[in-house]
Amino acid sequence: MAFIHVTSEEAVAPMGRGRIGVLLTNLGTPDDTNFGAVRRYLSEFLSDQRVIEANPALWQPILQGVVLTVRPGRSGKAYRRIWNEEKNESPLRTYTRAQAELLAERFQTDDVRVGWGMRYGSPSVAEAVTELMRDGCDRILFMPLYPQYSATTTATANDQLFRFLMTVRRQPAIRTLPAFADDPVYIKVLAETLQLALSGLSEKPQMVVTSFHGLPNEYVAKGDPYREDCERTVVALRAVLGLSDEEMPLTFQSRFGPAKWLEPYTAPFVAALPAKGITRVAIITPGFMADCIETLDELGNELRDEFMAAGGKELTLVPCLNACPQAIDLLEHLTRSELCGWVAT
Numbered sequence: 154m155a156f157i158h159v160t161s162e163e164a165v166a167p168m169g170r171g172r173i174g175v176l177l178t179n180l181g182t183p184d185d186t187n188f189g190a191v192r193r194y195l196s197e198f199l200s201d202q203r204v205i206e207a208n209p210a211l212w213q214p215i216l217q218g219v220v221l222t223v224r225p226g227r228s229g230k231a232y233r234r235i236w237n238e239e240k241n242e243s244p245l246r247t248y249t250r251a252q253a254e255l256l257a258e259r260f261q262t263d264d265v266r267v268g269w270g271m272r273y274g275s276p277s278v279a280e281a282v283t284e285l286m287r288d289g290c291d292r293i294l295f296m297p298l299y300p301q302y303s304a305t306t307t308a309t310a311n312d313q314l315f316r317f318l319m320t321v322r323r324q325p326a327i328r329t330l331p332a333f334a335d336d337p338v339y340i341k342v343l344a345e346t347l348q349l350a351l352s353g354l355s356e357k358p359q360m361v362v363t364s365f366h367g368l369p370n371e372y373v374a375k376g377d378p379y380r381e382d383c384e385r386t387v388v389a390l391r392a393v394l395g396l397s398d399e400e401m402p403l404t405f406q407s408r409f410g411p412a413k414w415l416e417p418y419t420a421p422f423v424a425a426l427p428a429k430g431i432t433r434v435a436i437i438t439p440g441f442m443a444d445c446i447e448t449l450d451e452l453g454n455e456l457r458d459e460f461m462a463a464g465g466k467e468l469t470l471v472p473c474l475n476a477c478p479q480a481i482d483l484l485e486h487l488t489r490s491e492l493c494g495w496v497a498t
């Protein structure tokens with residue numbers, strides 16, 4: 154029996170092209186400030202083996218026993234201090250949604266859909282990708298919003314996307330955003346945000362401390378390039394602003410657990426400054442694309458109190474990029490670069 158080969162051009166439909174989707178992703182945040190909601194969020198977050206690399210057989214009893222008994226109450230209190238009462242949600246969610254909505258406006262004429270999702274909590278990455286696929290997107294740019302790469306953030310966000318796609322028969326094509334630690338537009342926007350925050354002050358700060366989320370030393374020793382990426386950002390920022398290492402030091406905040414993390418630790422570093430005659434400081438947090446509990450509470454409340462109690466006169470916390478027009482310029486720049494060949498750049 155002869156096979157019939159369909160070879161004529163008319164017999165084969167040209168390849169259909171669907172829409173392009175862009176999916177902004179950040180870490181995630183609790184749905185509420187009550188004990189149960191914070192516990193659910195922390196349980197998901199701290200069960201991620203990219204975040205806590207300890208053997209789960211040893212870690213889970215500690216997590217479910219001690220950590221999730223004590224921490225949700227303490228963290229819930231902190232979330233209540235920074236909660237967006239108007240929208241009844243965490244600031245990280247407010248800003249991530251706003252970033253997606255404003256970025257979507259920049260792509261209206263390209264017919265590019267922009268969604269947003271969270272690595273932990275809601276809306277989940279799976280929900281957000283499903284929505285884009287239902288909207289006809291067959292090519293998706295996945296954008297974990299971490300300027301500095303870490304396996305604990307960038308890689309686990311990518312894992313979560315691909316884990317979902319394992320359940321999908323007809324997968325979209327995927328691109329993922331790489332870290333952008335020394336991207337000139339990112340550095341320029343950081344510099345402008347800093348200058349804007351300082352422009353209203355009657356006296357200039359004596360020091361601009363950079364504070365990045367910390368990471369266990371062990372992860373870096375095993376090859377996580379996070380510290381190098383943070384250094385890249387700070388070196389580029391100092392160069393643009395004409396500041397020395399002493400005028401713009403690099404520090405790490407938000408240590409969790411008893412292990413040694415990247416140093417110097419922000420809080421003791423800043424609290425020791427008044428004793429050295431430095432009573433006016435600004436703190437900039439380039440690793441956070443949006444204000445969250447770590448910036449607003451850990452620095453804006455806890456560290457501010459500590460600094461003032463130690464004899465400090467003024468602590469200026471520079472807002473994160475959030476949803477200001479320059480932040481959206483940056484997101485558009487990153488998106489267009491990564492969509493090269495998919496849309497006109």
Ligand SMILES: C=CC1=C(C)c2cc3[nH]c(cc4nc(cc5[nH]c(cc1n2)c(C)c5CCC(=O)O)C(CCC(=O)O)=C4C)c(C)c3C=C
Nearest residue numbers: 180181182183204228245303305306366368409445446447
């Ligand atoms: C081992 C624990 C943690 C690692 C490693 C870690 C890395 C890491 N985190 C961010 C960004 C954010 N972290 C946030 C909150 C947060 N982080 C940890 C622990 C680790 N983070 C905890 C327990 C929490 C919850 C808050 C608390 O209970 O204190 C947030 C804010 C979330 C919010 O809702 O506002 C962000 C953002 C980075 C960039 C990073 C690796 C470099």
Ligand SMILES: [Fe+2]
Nearest residue numbers: 180366407447
């Ligand atoms: Fe964290």
Ligand SMILES: [Fe+2]
Nearest residue numbers: 407446447451
């Ligand atoms: Fe914290």
